Amino acid sequence: MEKIAYELIRSDRRTMGLEVDTEGHVRVRVPRFTPRWRIDAFVEERRAWIEQARARQARRQAKLPHIREEDKPLYVKRAKAILPEKIDRYARIMEVQPTGLTVTSAKTRFGSCSAKNRLSFSWRLMAYPEAAIDYVVVHELAHIRYKDHGRGFYGFVASVLPDYKDRIRLLQGR
Ligand SMILES: [Zn+2]
Structure with a gap:
């Protein structure tokens, strides 16, 4: 062997x-x-x-989706087309105020929220189903109120997306 x-x-x-x-x-x-x-x-x-x-x-x-680097321009375009509307919609529901949006090429993280509440999303996220994209948007918006991943944070996420655990699975291929 x-x-x-x-x-x-x-x-x-x-x-x-x-x-x-x-x-x-x-x-x-x-x-x-x-x-x-x-x-x-x-x-x-x-x-x-x-x-x-x-x-x-x-x-x-x-x-998991097979993401080709050469499709990056299309994904970036899509990110800029759909993310502002999603952020706006959920920010209203969650009563939080993000300060800006950046589209990144991050490979290991789909999104992040800075100390100043500026949100970043990887264009690679655009290859995933809509339900998964919405989860990442809500996740990063929730960081405006909670900077950690504690109970309060996930309670807040669940109050907006009760099925958030299923959505996480879409991101992980489970
Ligand atoms: Zn997080």
Whole structure:
């Protein structure tokens, strides 16, 4: 059987931990002086779990939209066409006041809200269903009132979009 390749991160921790990222890469975190043979054995014992996790990630990735960089101009155009109206509509409902809008090329975050309540959205979000886009808009608007992701924050989001958990799944391919 082929050995499972992994990225190794040594640190001041007490136990070994293992994760599979969205691309199926294995990352192992271990206490600083753990011998290599113990790490290899640890990974090998988890072979079945790793394969399941990889299959799950692959299914997820397959459900997500395939975004082509060359379509960026179209997505940016769409973002500028639909986001102001959505922001306006939800800001009214939520009684919050954003200070501006920026369209970014961020790859790992769909949106953000600055300390000064300026909202940013990645053009990549435009490849997702409308229900998912609305969720990200409401999420960032909710940050105008709550700067964290605590209970108050999600309570506020749920008061506007009671099905917000289903919408998050659209963004994650679950
Ligand atoms: Zn957030």
